[in-house]
Amino acid sequence: MRGRGWRSFSNRGWRRGSQPRAGRGGSLSSRTITGMIEVTDLTKRYGTTTVVEGLTFQVRTGRVTGFLGPNGAGKSTAMRMMLGLDRPTAGEVRIDGAPYQRLRDPLRTVGALLDARAVHPGRTALNHLRWLARSNRIPPRRVREVIELAGLRSAVRRRAGTFSLGMSQRLGIAAALLGDPAVLVLDEPVNGLDPEGVLWLRHLMRDLAAQGRTVFVSSHLMSEAALTVDHLVIIGRGRLLADTSMSEFIDRYTDVGVRVRTPEPRRLRDVLVGAGITVTDCSDGSLKVAAAAERIGELVAAHAVTVHEVTRKTVSLEEAFMRLTAAAVEYRAESPGGVRR
Numbered sequence: 001m002r003g004r005g006w007r008s009f010s011n012r013g014w015r016r017g018s019q020p021r022a023g024r025g026g027s028l029s030s031r032t033i034t035g036m037i038e039v040t041d042l043t044k045r046y047g048t049t050t051v052v053e054g055l056t057f058q059v060r061t062g063r064v065t066g067f068l069g070p071n072g073a074g075k076s077t078a079m080r081m082m083l084g085l086d087r088p089t090a091g092e093v094r095i096d097g098a099p100y101q102r103l104r105d106p107l108r109t110v111g112a113l114l115d116a117r118a119v120h121p122g123r124t125a126l127n128h129l130r131w132l133a134r135s136n137r138i139p140p141r142r143v144r145e146v147i148e149l150a151g152l153r154s155a156v157r158r159r160a161g162t163f164s165l166g167m168s169q170r171l172g173i174a175a176a177l178l179g180d181p182a183v184l185v186l187d188e189p190v191n192g193l194d195p196e197g198v199l200w201l202r203h204l205m206r207d208l209a210a211q212g213r214t215v216f217v218s219s220h221l222m223s224e225a226a227l228t229v230d231h232l233v234i235i236g237r238g239r240l241l242a243d244t245s246m247s248e249f250i251d252r253y254t255d256v257g258v259r260v261r262t263p264e265p266r267r268l269r270d271v272l273v274g275a276g277i278t279v280t281d282c283s284d285g286s287l288k289v290a291a292a293a294e295r296i297g298e299l300v301a302a303h304a305v306t307v308h309e310v311t312r313k314t315v316s317l318e319e320a321f322m323r324l325t326a327a328a329v330e331y332r333a334e335s336p337g338g339v340r341r
């Protein structure tokens with residue numbers, strides 16, 4: 001059994017300390033917590049179906065890492081394996097250097113929200129949190145602190161079974177914060193939150209990362225991730241598609257192009273290609289030109305080509321995400337004409 005460094009509970013932030021405290025077995029240790037998650041060659045098969053395949057990445061401290069992928073990509077399965085709830089077919093996950101099962105005080109090291117509804121419906125929110133705190137040797141005053149943090153004060157005496165999904169998410173987040181953990185693993189925590197709740201959660205995640213914690217949060221919405229996340233791990237059909245900073249992702253995948261409508265497409269194409277510019281035909285008859293609008297304007301004027309419209313087009317983050325994961329999308333709607341979107 002491993003020893004554990006001393007930490008203090010504080011609303012102002014999480015602090016690592018060098019002051020040791022007695023471990024369960026009475027041993028003392030000055031080991032401090034790093035909070036890093038290391039995923040190595042993680043694989044999960046159900047029968048002949050491979051749900052997670054050879055995932056390798058690290059989740060670092062002090063930033064919010066988004067775990068993205070389309071529906072069925074394997075995000076929840078990977079998170080369950082991180083938290084020791086599913087056994088990997090191959091590979092491993094280490095949190096702070098050890099598998100989850102070997103953490104001495106799991107709730108104090110990792111706070112997790114996987115399924116907000118997984119609470120006894122007949123138990124009040126307060127009793128749920130009190131029970132969790134007691135079973136993990138967490139001081140009762142921390143229960144009050146997380147109730148305030150999660151904005152649950154007016155609902156603590158209500159039974160969890162009467163909660164809306166958004167309220168359940170808040171309760172789940174309160175429970176995840178109970179142990180003042182260095183690592184937070186949150187599966188789609190935005191689901192069901194109202195706009196005020198979404199804003200609150202964004203700020204909370206950013207604050208937790210700014211305090212030096214590791215925040216790992218799944219989502220299938222890039223537009224939401226873009227507002228919170230510093231780093232992205234993107235998977236599709238269980239495989240790693242990207243492990244990149246948000247800014248690198250924007251640079252690499254959200255290309256900017258210019259659409260040009262002209263009654264002389266052949267002439268314009270010759271002029272542009274002659275200037276070394278890449279030109280692509282669009283289905284509506286316009287041309288997609290890989291050059292700045294100013295450059296196109298100069299060439300058009302110099303060669304007296306008639307142009308009806310020049311429009312700068314940017315690829316949104318959501319479009320870029322859909323392009324990246326397109327080949328790995330398992331579930332998607334058929335359009336009325338039978339063409340896949």
Ligand SMILES: Nc1ncnc2c1ncn2[C@@H]1O[C@H](COP(=O)(O)OP(=O)(O)OP(=O)(O)O)[C@@H](O)[C@H]1O
Binds near residue numbers: 051070074
């Ligand atoms: N116990 C199981 N037995 C068989 N297949 C499973 C099991 N659990 C999950 N799967 C399959 O694994 C795949 C990945 O599921 P998972 O829930 O991990 O994806 P996800 O990325 O979290 O999806 P979503 O965004 O829809 O929540 C799905 O095809 C799912 O049907």
